[in-house]
Amino acid sequence: xxxxxxxxxxxxxxxxxxxxxxxxxxxxxxxxxxxxxxxxxxxxxxxxxxxxxxxxxxxxxxxxxxxxxxxxxxxxxxxxxxxxxxxxxxxxxxxxxxxxxxxxxxxxxxxxxxxxxxxxxxxxxxxxxxxxxxxxxxxxxxxxxxxxxxxxxxxxxxxxxxxxxxxxxxxxxxxxxxxxxxxxxxxxxxxx
Amino acid sequence: xxxxxxxxxxxxxxxxxxxxxxxxxxxxxxxxxxxxxxxxxxxxxxxxxxxxxxxxxxxxxxxxxxxxxxxxxxxxxxxxxxxxxxxxxxxxxxxxxxxxxxxxxxxxxxxxxxxxxxxxxxxxxxxxxxxxxxxxxxxxxxxxxxxxxxxxxxxxxxxxxxxxxxxxxxxxxxxxxxxxxxxxxxxxxxxxxxxxxxxxxxxxxxxxxxxxxxxxxxxxxxxxxxxxxxxxxxxxxxxxxxxxxxxxxxxxxxxxxxxxxxxxxxxxxxxxxxxxxxxxxxxxxxxxxxxxxxxxxxxxxxxxxxxxxxxxxxxxxxxxxxxxxxxxxxxxxxxxxxxxxxxxxxxxxxxxxxxxxxxxxxxxxxxxxxxxxxxxxxxxxxxxxxxxxxxxxxxxxxxxxxxxxxxxxxxxxxxxxxxxxxxxxxxxxxxxxxxxxxxxxxxxxxxxxxxxxxxxxxxxxxxxxxxxxxxxxxxxxxxxxxxxxxxxxxxxxxxxxxxxxxxxxxxxxxxxxxxxxxxxxxxxxxxxxxxxxxxxxxxxxxxxxxxxxxxxxxxxxxxxxxxxxxxxxxxxxxxxxxxxxxxxxxxxxxxxxxxxxxxxxxxxxxxxxxxxxxxxxxxxxxxxxxxxxxxxxxxxxxxxxxxxxxxxxxxxxxxxxxxxxxxxxxxxxxxxxxxxxxxxxxxxxxxxxxxxxxxxxxxxxxxxxxxxxxxx
Numbered sequence: 028x029x030x031x032x033x034x035x036x037x038x039x040x041x042x043x044x045x046x047x048x049x050x051x052x053x054x055x056x057x058x059x060x061x062x063x064x065x066x067x068x069x070x071x072x073x074x075x076x077x078x079x080x081x082x083x084x085x086x087x088x089x090x091x092x093x094x095x096x097x098x099x100x101x102x103x104x105x106x107x108x109x110x111x112x113x114x115x116x117x118x119x120x121x122x123x124x125x126x127x128x129x130x131x132x133x134x135x136x137x138x139x140x141x142x143x144x145x146x147x148x149x150x151x152x153x154x155x156x157x158x159x160x161x162x163x164x165x166x167x168x169x170x171x172x173x174x175x176x177x178x179x180x181x182x183x184x185x186x187x188x189x190x191x192x193x194x195x196x197x198x199x200x201x202x203x204x205x206x207x208x209x210x211x212x213x214x215x216x217x218x219x
Numbered sequence: 220x221x222x223x224x225x226x227x228x229x230x231x232x233x234x235x236x237x238x239x240x241x242x243x244x245x246x247x248x249x250x251x252x253x254x255x256x257x258x259x260x261x262x263x264x265x266x267x268x269x270x271x272x273x274x275x276x277x278x279x280x281x282x283x284x285x286x287x288x289x290x291x292x293x294x295x296x297x298x299x300x301x302x303x304x305x306x307x308x309x310x311x312x313x314x315x316x317x318x319x320x321x322x323x324x325x326x327x328x329x330x331x332x333x334x335x336x337x338x339x340x341x342x343x344x345x346x347x348x349x350x351x352x353x354x355x356x357x358x359x360x361x362x363x364x365x366x367x368x369x370x371x372x373x374x375x376x377x378x379x380x381x382x383x384x385x386x387x388x389x390x391x392x393x394x395x396x397x398x399x400x401x402x403x404x405x406x407x408x409x410x411x412x413x414x415x416x417x418x419x420x421x422x423x424x425x426x427x428x429x430x431x432x433x434x435x436x437x438x439x440x441x442x443x444x445x446x447x448x449x450x451x452x453x454x455x456x457x458x459x460x461x462x463x464x465x466x467x468x469x470x471x472x473x474x475x476x477x478x479x480x481x482x483x484x485x486x487x488x489x490x491x492x493x494x495x496x497x498x499x500x501x502x503x504x505x506x507x508x509x510x511x512x513x514x515x516x517x518x519x520x521x522x523x524x525x526x527x528x529x530x531x532x533x534x535x536x537x538x539x540x541x542x543x544x545x546x547x548x549x550x551x552x553x554x555x556x557x558x559x560x561x562x563x564x565x566x567x568x569x570x571x572x573x574x575x576x577x578x579x580x581x582x583x584x585x586x587x588x589x590x591x592x593x594x595x596x597x598x599x600x601x602x603x604x605x606x607x608x609x610x611x612x613x614x615x616x617x618x619x620x621x622x623x624x625x626x627x628x629x630x631x632x633x634x635x636x637x638x639x640x641x642x643x644x645x646x647x648x649x650x651x652x653x654x655x656x657x658x659x660x661x662x663x664x665x666x667x668x669x670x671x672x673x674x675x676x677x678x679x680x681x682x683x684x685x686x687x688x689x690x691x692x693x694x695x696x697x698x699x700x701x702x703x704x705x706x707x708x709x710x711x712x713x714x715x716x717x718x719x720x721x722x723x724x725x726x727x728x729x730x731x732x733x734x735x736x737x738x739x740x741x742x743x744x745x746x747x748x749x750x751x752x753x754x755x756x757x758x759x760x761x762x763x764x765x766x767x768x769x770x771x772x773x774x775x776x777x778x779x780x781x782x783x784x785x786x787x788x789x790x791x792x793x794x795x796x797x798x799x800x801x802x803x804x805x806x807x808x809x810x811x812x813x814x815x816x817x818x819x820x821x822x823x824x825x826x827x828x829x830x831x832x833x834x835x836x837x838x839x840x841x842x843x844x845x846x847x848x849x850x851x852x853x854x855x856x857x858x859x860x861x862x863x864x865x866x867x868x869x870x871x872x873x874x875x876x877x878x879x880x881x882x883x884x885x886x887x888x889x890x891x892x893x894x895x896x897x898x899x900x901x902x903x904x905x906x907x908x909x910x911x912x913x914x915x916x917x918x919x920x921x922x923x924x925x926x927x928x929x930x931x
Contacts (some may be wrong), residue, residue, distance in 0.1 A: 031589065044542070091458070105907055105908075107900065107907060107908040107910060108774075108895055109888070109892040109910065110894055110897075110898060111817035111819065111894040111895065112891075112892050112894055116892055117899055118889065119888055119889070119892060119908060120908055121886070121900070121902035124517070124521075124524070124886070124902075126886045126887065126888045126889060126899070126900045127889065128888070128889040128891055128892045148876035158889050158890060160889065160891070160892070177578065198422070214659045214891050216891055
């Protein structure tokens with residue numbers, strides 16, 4: 028209690044001099060801000076040179092999302108169509124108490140191909156900006172670590188023209204080519 | 220990952236807490252400003268504001284917001300000088316503090332720790348300048364010895380009381396040790412009703428069983444008041460007058476002896492101010508728990524899933540009852556199932572109850588805002604709030620915040636006349652703005668009422684023609700109500716000049732949109748020269764609604780029952796007319812009719828609520844329902860019209876079948892599938908996911924199409 032009083036007097040003294048210099052600095056170490064917190068935990072040390080991706084097949088080609096954007100994969104299920112929405116949006120379904128919209132990734136990417144067998148098809152759920160979106164894919168491929176050195180920016184003419192909008196990078200892994208997609212752009216309705 | 224979430228969670232909580240602090244700070248500053256006019260500085264309020272700034276500073280440190288910390292620190296400094304009387308409260312100080320408060324609010328709502336450097340410098344400079352004028356100590360020759368026992372702040376309060384012509388008494392109380400804390404608190408509370416407690420000092424005569432304290436109070440009451448205290452049995456044993464209004468009193472002889480008995484360093488009890496501050500920060504509002512609304516949503520989800528499970532049990536019970544050998548168990552099961560249903564209902568009600576907050580919290584946020592707007596636009600406006608106790612779902616209250624702000628801003632900016640004009644019109648120079656809330660059935664009505672100029676119907680019509688959106692003929696045909704509702708058109712403003720706060724022509728359409736999204740309706744009553752009343756009718760909660768499950772063209776939908784007025788059976792012949800795009804059949808009933816599947820089959824005209832650039836998007840969209848089988852009028856002999864009412868509007872939505880009535884939980888749908896007329900979706904368990912109709916949206920869209928057709 029005495030300490031509190033002393034503290035009060037001391038602070039009063041500082042205030043009376045009109046000073047306002049040093050108080051915040053002593054508290055600076057308590058916690059980083061929300062923004063730099065994410066960064067400070069992930070990509071540390073060796074991990075900084077690698078990213079983990081979840082890859083899948085759609086129309087014969089292999090694609091991937093960063094594992095940080097992928098939430099989970101579920102089997103196909105009945106969807107409820109929503110009228111007056113773009114045709115590549117197949118509908119919505121209720122998943123763990125949340126409504127998730129489903130995008131046909133082939134249609135979105137402009138890939139024309141025979142429908143894949145229902146057997147391997149999955150809905151791959153991603154989370155971007157608090158919004159969960161499912162992508163209809165032909166078959167899951169797997170989770171793999173990719174060295175950042177193996178990811179390069181796609182050349183303008185590398186993919187079909189409509190695709191490049193959505194491809195963040197091209198991963199070269201042995202003799203396979205995996206295109207790293209941006210879920211955020213895929214669900215941005217102003218991008219075509 | 221978990222850690223990141225926790226961190227984010229804590230961050231959100233800190234922001235929420237900071238918002239509360241800023242609210243109370245804002246309210247406190249406002250009261251100080253009012254008090255300043257009446258030359259009455261209430262130390263309790265000042266202390267409250269000071270504590271808020273102090274706590275905020277600490278939180279800024281925890282959040283890592285350097286700029287926030289710096290500004291709250293400067294603010295705290297100025298408040299501290301005020302508290303100690305080293306700076307006197309002037310209009311300049313108040314305005315610099317309010318400026319700082321505004322910037323603090325901005326920082327918090329941006330949730331950023333940086334990026335305000337320019338504003339910060341200016342505000343801090345203003346703060347320190349306003350506080351550079353030191354008050355002259357007016358009272359020196361009091362009892363030096365007594366003053367030496369007091370802390371700086373207490374001494375300041377002592378002289379303040381003396382200067383402002385109050386009596387200062389030293390009351391000696393005796394408390395039994397066993398009940399000391401309780402009795403002491405009771406005495407302080409009683410004294411505070413009529414006086415200011417300046418300090419509490421330990422007194423002579425300590426006995427083993429009891430404690431003696433001198434409590435120094437300043438009061439406008441005279442000796443009679445103190446004498447009256449003897450009769451209350453609170454333990455008052457003696458009093459002295461330390462300062463008498465009128466003439467300085469003689470030095471108090473007792474002081475010297477007191478000192479001998481009670482060395483000032485060994486306070487067994489902290490001075491009143493400190494004690495109070497500690498209670499504020501350590502204990503808080505004891506029994507309140509702050510809960511993130513998403514957690515309540517999660518509980519709500521579980522409850523709705525339990526409801527679906529209950530349905531399964533019910534079906535099972537019915538099956539068992541029909542089996543002869545098991546029917547006894549079937550009955551038992553049904554009984555248990557009914558109890559379960561009741562308990563589920565109670566559970567749901569209590570969760571809904573937890574989500575309810577008083578709208579007064581929201582109303583009080585506008586008070587400083589109105590004050591500031593009025594000051595800036597050179598008007599006199601007094602805001603009063605009625606119905607503070609009215610409760611609404613927390614989410615709805617937050618969704619209301621911006622629309623209400625727009626309406627209030629418009630009122631202050633456009634509706635109220637300048638003071639001299641008002642006087643010339645025979646009105647009170649000070650305009651009256653009233654916020655009111657009251658419950659009406661399942662809805663809450665929130666009113667914003669002003670006694671300003673009213674909306675000029677003719678000016679609105681004229682403006683509508685000038686925007687080029689309507690022909691003069693069309694505008695002329697509109698009823699008075701329809702004409703006034705033109706103000707909700709995007710880009711509408713009757714003012715030509717753009718003011719700093721409003722009048723850019725954005726606002727009312729956004730207000731309308733926000734309110735419709737909540738399933739609410741806006742009504743306007745206006746009398747030219749007398750004023751305007753905006754009435755927002757909003758459902759109390761969005762979480763659970765009674766809904767009608769309907770089917771049309773083979774698809775099932777849920778229709779919330781809230782706005783449904785009646786359900787009518789339609790014969791085939793009526794339908795042919797009804798299905799035409801115009802409203803005809805039931806026009807005499809005042810309800811435009813729309814066939815549900817036609818409404819949804821129409822092409823995509825809207826993306827995410829805004830008209831789309833047709834050229835880019837059209838190709839990518841398709842009509843989802845196949846057209847041929849849905850030829851107009853191809854419908855069973857009987858259809859149903861669901862008539863929904865939103866304030867004075869009616870709409871009749873035609874469907875093929877009514878399935879059942881059920882309680883549903885409306886879940887929001889992802890923004891990329893937002894479509895007009897769809898409020899959300901609901902999970903029906905085995906029966907799949909259904910879209911929930913937004914009747915207000917259907918009405919809105921139908922009216923818009925009708926208007927487009929008319930003006931074309």
